[in-house]
Amino acid sequence: MDGKSIKDALPALLGLVFGIALIAGAWNLPPSRFEPMGPAGMPRIVGIALIVLAALETIRVARLQPTKPIETPDEPLQDTRVTARKGLGLIVFVVLTFGYLAIVSLGWLSFIPASVLFLFSTGLVLTKTRSAKTLLLLAVVALVIGAGSSRVLQDVLLVRFPGA
Amino acid sequence: MQPLFQSFSDLMGALPIFYIALGSVLGVTVGAIPGLGAAMLISLMLPLTYYMDSTIAIIFLVSIYVGSVTGGLISATLLRMPGTPSAIMTTLDGYPMAMKGQAGRALSLGIFASFVGGLISWGFLALLSPPLAKLALGFGPYEYLALVIMALVTISAVSSGSLMTGLIGAMIGFAIAMVGPDVASATMRLTFDSDALNTGFRLLPTLLGVFVISQVIEDILDQKPVAQQASARLRDVMPRLGDTFRHGVNLIRSSVIGTWIGILPGVGSAVAAIVSYSVARTSSKTPEEFGTGSEEGIVAAESANNASVNGALVPLIALGIPGSVVDAILIGALTIHDLQPGPGLFTNRPEVAYGVITSAFIANIFVFILMLLGSGLIARLCTIPKSFLLPSVVFFCVVGVYSSTSSMFDVWVMFAFGIFGYALRRFGIPIGTFVLGYILAPIGESELRQGLMLYDGSLAPLFTRPFALGFLFIALFMAVGPKLVSTLRKQRATAGDRITDN
Numbered sequence: 001m002d003g004k005s006i007k008d009a010l011p012a013l014l015g016l017v018f019g020i021a022l023i024a025g026a027w028n029l030p031p032s033r034f035e036p037m038g039p040a041g042m043p044r045i046v047g048i049a050l051i052v053l054a055a056l057e058t059i060r061v062a063r064l065q066p067t068k069p070i071e072t073p074d075e076p077l078q079d080t081r082v083t084a085r086k087g088l089g090l091i092v093f094v095v096l097t098f099g100y101l102a103i104v105s106l107g108w109l110s111f112i113p114a115s116v117l118f119l120f121s122t123g124l125v126l127t128k129t130r131s132a133k134t135l136l137l138l139a140v141v142a143l144v145i146g147a148g149s150s151r152v153l154q155d156v157l158l159v160r161f162p163g164a
Numbered sequence: 165m166q167p168l169f170q171s172f173s174d175l176m177g178a179l180p181i182f183y184i185a186l187g188s189v190l191g192v193t194v195g196a197i198p199g200l201g202a203a204m205l206i207s208l209m210l211p212l213t214y215y216m217d218s219t220i221a222i223i224f225l226v227s228i229y230v231g232s233v234t235g236g237l238i239s240a241t242l243l244r245m246p247g248t249p250s251a252i253m254t255t256l257d258g259y260p261m262a263m264k265g266q267a268g269r270a271l272s273l274g275i276f277a278s279f280v281g282g283l284i285s286w287g288f289l290a291l292l293s294p295p296l297a298k299l300a301l302g303f304g305p306y307e308y309l310a311l312v313i314m315a316l317v318t319i320s321a322v323s324s325g326s327l328m329t330g331l332i333g334a335m336i337g338f339a340i341a342m343v344g345p346d347v348a349s350a351t352m353r354l355t356f357d358s359d360a361l362n363t364g365f366r367l368l369p370t371l372l373g374v375f376v377i378s379q380v381i382e383d384i385l386d387q388k389p390v391a392q393q394a395s396a397r398l399r400d401v402m403p404r405l406g407d408t409f410r411h412g413v414n415l416i417r418s419s420v421i422g423t424w425i426g427i428l429p430g431v432g433s434a435v436a437a438i439v440s441y442s443v444a445r446t447s448s449k450t451p452e453e454f455g456t457g458s459e460e461g462i463v464a465a466e467s468a469n470n471a472s473v474n475g476a477l478v479p480l481i482a483l484g485i486p487g488s489v490v491d492a493i494l495i496g497a498l499t500i501h502d503l504q505p506g507p508g509l510f511t512n513r514p515e516v517a518y519g520v521i522t523s524a525f526i527a528n529i530f531v532f533i534l535m536l537l538g539s540g541l542i543a544r545l546c547t548i549p550k551s552f553l554l555p556s557v558v559f560f561c562v563v564g565v566y567s568s569t570s571s572m573f574d575v576w577v578m579f580a581f582g583i584f585g586y587a588l589r590r591f592g593i594p595i596g597t598f599v600l601g602y603i604l605a606p607i608g609e610s611e612l613r614q615g616l617m618l619y620d621g622s623l624a625p626l627f628t629r630p631f632a633l634g635f636l637f638i639a640l641f642m643a644v645g646p647k648l649v650s651t652l653r654k655q656r657a658t659a660g661d662r663i664t665d666n
Binding site: 007008010011012014015018021022025026029030032034035036037038039040041042043046047049050053054056057060086087089090093094097098100101104105115118119122123124125126127128137138141142145146149150153159160161162 | 325326328329331332333335336338339342346348349351353354356381384385386549550551552554555556558559560562563566567570572575576579590591592593609612613616617620621
């Protein structure tokens with residue numbers, strides 16, 4: 001049997017949160033006039049189902065054997081560095097993506113230059129080798145995809161991008 | 165048969181053939197690249213199809229679906245990385261064969277098995293769908309409600325994690341779909357007084373977020389080094405006639421298994437490949453070779469996973485119930501194009517219903533030719549660094565959502581669902597069940613409410629109408645059957661041990 005950990009309790013917790021939110025959200029909905037169920041019926045049914053499922057999942061997890069602490073040799077320094085680098089890469093990627101969307105949403109930069117910058121900078125964050133050849137390739141890809149495809153969509157399919 | 169021939173004739177024009185060929189090429193390519201897959205590509209292509217005729221759009225998406233399952237074979241064999249989950253079993257024997265210098269032979273067997281699996285299952289698709297749709301025209305609201313329950317329970321039972329986590333995922337999908345106007349009275353529900361949510365969470369941002377953005381996040385954190393790459397010569401990839409006879413029984417058996425598993429709502433091609441692989445190993449004269457480079461293993465896995473695609477299309481076009489997660493997205497595509505999924509499709513829009521069947525056949529042939537000629541080239545595409553691929557995927561998601569909704573709010577919603585989808589993956593909640601719940605929620609709710617109105621607020625017909633009861637029994641069996649079987653096996657084993665001890 002699998003061992004239990006805190007992670008196993010998370011689906012039940014999420015189910016419980018959604019279940020309570022559904023019941024709370026359906027609380028003030030008007031009663032039905034023309035049919036037996038009304039608009040609040042389904043959210044209540046699904047909310048109760050989620051709470052029951054969360055309870056059943058909690059019981060299932062509680063019955064699992066607790067995980068014995070396994071004595072593992074220390075993680076090699078190189079692996080820790082790789083994991084940290086990937087994590088940092090993800091954070092920077094998310095920040096750049098949100099920055100890109102914010103810039104476009106607020107109209108600080110029009111869509112095409114913002115997209116080219118986004119493609120180049122995120123590619124730079126994710127790439128492992130930063131040679132001149134890679135940088136050039138990234139710039140070409142950013143220009144072709146960011147500017148090229150946006151122009152095609154704008155001119156051929158008449159899509160109006162923000163700031164365009 | 166007449167409408168089927170008419171559909172073949174209609175799709176022989178330059179435009180349909182172009183889109184089927186394009187869909188097949190894109191499907192095979194994306195299927196071969198680990199981390200990308202049919203669900204991701206079809207979600208990504210949905211906005212583009214807004215500009216197409218609805219029949220062309222659907223046949224294009226079906227061709228992507230057919231191609232992507234076969235494409236997984238290339239990276240599974242040459243790179244030891246299953247391009248799609250359905251190619252996991254192929255990796256077990258394909259890569260060892262490739263490392264023994266038989267990459268061409270492994271690919272040849274896989275391509276041939278995929279083709280035969282596709283053809284056999286297509287026969288089932290063409291023969292079963294129209295009569296099943298005719299039968300389903302007599303279904304009332306409770307039969308459809310029971311089908312929705314069956315689909316949700318089945319996918320939750322076979323997905324990764326426990327049945328409970330699967331069902332929690334499905335119910336959360338239901339909850340998300342209920343935000344916005346109520347299906348019957350248009351009363352605003354669960355918007356928490358936010359005007360931005362008055363239209364609810366639209367299909368496209370939700371799908372792209374949950375499938376694509378969450379996968380991008382996963383890929384950034386999980387960039388695996390590429391395994392030693394094998395290569396294959398075109399001459400070796402060509403199938404041999406002898407294989408048809410040598411693997412004939414395995415081919416037919418695995419194709420039939422794949423088709424029937426595909427027909428079960430919610431069960432995907434990965435399960436089909438696993439089951440047929442297990443059956444092939446059990447009935448093999450050389451079971452010890454499985455996992456070390458067995459030809460039978462490749463044939464079983466590849467014929468079954470391809471057969472399941474056409475199998476899954478049966479409930480999609482005949483009943484409007486998705487046979488797999490990708491089918492759930494296809495149902496979304498039908499809805500986007502103002503087409504009502506279900507048996508009415510055969511009577512109201514026969515060109516679309518038969519177009520799905522016909523395009524699956526033509527795409528199967530295109531994919532076969534493409535795989536024979538281009539496997540080596542496609543394998544090279546698998547090695548494109550993710551640093552080039554992932555930012556472009558995010559960019560196309562932004563463009564796709566914005567061009568179809570003209571709303572930056574929806575783009576933000578997509579990213580929020582991306583993070584939510586990643587959290588679901590981390591929490592161990594399968595996103596397939598979430599998407600199925602999200603897609604099936606409007607159908608489930610409207611059928612329940614119609615049923616209650618029709619039967620004066622009574623739920624009794626759900627248990628007295630034979631088809632509805634039958635679907636509920638299947639759902640119950642899927643929920644408790646596996647547990648019951650394993651408990652019985654344990655008891656039998658314990659009893660056997662006691663007899664031996666005595």
